[in-house]
Each structure stands twice: as structure tokens, then as C-alpha cells.
Amino acid sequence: SQTIHQWPATLVQPVGSPLSLECTVEGTSNPNLYWYRQAAGRGLQLLFYSVGIGQISSEVPQNLSASRPQDRQFILSSKKLLLSDSGFYLCAWSVGSGADTQYFGPGTRLTVL
């Protein structure tokens, strides 16, 4: 069966520090991978998605970047965190296009102070 891992589960970082969040998927090949941010009262905002190694689409101009160094690994990064980067970050995967279910990881709670 397929599983998705995210770490760390929680993170408290000072403003201006770097960020690296990791997501890995097991049990499937060539998944589509997604990073979402969830802020209170604002639903889920799609940040990045990837349909293959090295292929990254950015949805929202911002202080973050994403990379996919391996087929089932998706990394969210920042060089300098802002207060507004605080939120709950969710990674998800799917296989195929729009009709297919997206499966979500447990999330990372990021607090920037």
C-alpha cells in the first residue's frame, strides 16, 4: 500500500532563518506531488506541484521554492522565512490527472517568530 511521510511534524523558526520541509511517498511510482499551505480561515492554497523529477510548477509568487530531486521526494524550501510563512504545510500525491484522488500527508505545523 502507499504511504506518505512528512517531517518534521512541527517547527518553530525565527524570521530570516532558512527552511527545509521534506515529503516522501512509498508504494507508487511517478506520482504527481503537491505542496499546500493552510492558514486559519483561508482554506488550502496550492503552492507547487510536480508531475515528474525536476518539473516544478509554481502557483503563487512568494518566498518559497520547491524541488523534486528523486521520483518520490518533494522538498519545500526558503532562504529567509517571513512571519507570513507561518501555517500548516501539507504534501499530497496523486496518480493521473484531475479525476484522481489526492492523498495527503500528516502535515507540518510551521511557526515563524
Added chain:
Amino acid sequence: AQSVTQLDSQVPVFEEAPVELRCNYSSSVSVYLFWYVQYPNQGLQLLLKYLSGSTLVKGINGFEAEFNKSQTSFHLRKPSVHISDTAEYFCAVSGQGGSNYKLTFGKGTLLTVNP
């Protein structure tokens, strides 16, 4: 492009009462529709989805939703809720056709079931 409106940000109900969570969407193309549930501090889990065919879709945990194309709605219902249904519920839409890999989510409805 698609958009989703969840009309109620919070819905409080008593245990064993029926509930309806409302969702309307906007799209220039045909769509697929989804409902996801999120329990506190967890990821999202699929409740049900509409792809084609029967407009009444049954999902897990006794939930169902009805696709209404003329009203561009996809409301979620359950005839009798339990305390354990307390969670946030998200409606989402994906456009059909082409290489469309993206879901657009509503802002969520917090369902609170009280004893």
C-alpha cells in the same frame, strides 16, 4: 479557472441530527467534484467524489452528496451525525480535460457536533 464557495464557515449541530454542508462552484469547463475531511492537526482524507453518472454520490462514514449542474452545487449531507464527525470539511473542484492536475479548494466548513 475554477472557484469554490463554501457558504458556511461553521455549522454547529446536536448529535443524531441531520446536517447539510453547502458547496457551490464556478467553472467554464465541466468539472470533477470532491469532499475531503480534516480532523484536528491531521492531513485531509477523501470522503467522496463525483466524476460522472449518477448525481447522488455515497461516501465513507455515511456521508453523501448530490451534484446539481443547473445550480452548480455539490452539497454534502448526513442523516444522523455523531460526535466523531466533528472536523473541518473541504469541497474541491478539478476541471475536466487536458493535463489538469490541480484541485481548487473552498475555505472549509467546521462541523461541530455537540452531545
